[in-house]
Amino acid sequence: MKALIGVLLIPLALLMACAESSALIKQTGTSTRNGVFEEVARGGPVPQGFADLYITASFKTHHPGAYSATDPHGTPGYQLQLNVDGQAVVLSGELQPENLSLKEPADPEAGAGIRYRFRKVLRLTAGTHRISVSLPADDIAIAKDVRVEAGKENRLVLEPVYGRVMEKKRPSSNKTTGFRKGISRIMMNFNGRHL
16 A cells, blocks of 8 residues: 555656746746846946846757757757846857767767857845746756845856766666756856855
8 A cells, every 4th residue: 555655646746846847937937026136247346235146057958950840959049047036037048069079988068069158147236036047948947045245246157967868788876967868957056156
């Protein structure tokens, strides 16, 4: 009986996690407030009581059309959504073809694909803010609270965690990751520490 309950709970937990992720993606792409932040150019003096938040991300995806004609991976339609305290902005990345040779046996970015670089500078009041980030094409989202300090350059770096690649040689608990399997989650690094 316990085994049957366990078998039934696993799909239910997965379904709930997918529903939470979809709700966060929808919330991240929708503005419910204005005036939380202002997009600014790099540099320049920061007014008293405000802080600049430098957001950067570098992701690699497969070439367009690798899995379907409507897949946004490898195209300008692959976008990053950002939401700070209810104000949303969509970031379009600079993209370029990239073919990295294998540097080490488990390099997740080795091979031919498309590199995306996302950059944005936001000016907002100093203090704690709720930041949500999503990649709708990969159906993933993350939300964290960060405390930006007045007059400083606060840096938020978004790092990809690529999907697992199954090894064909023999069964093993050590599975490598690779960009061709998509991004499985995003990690936030704020001012040099993981959140």
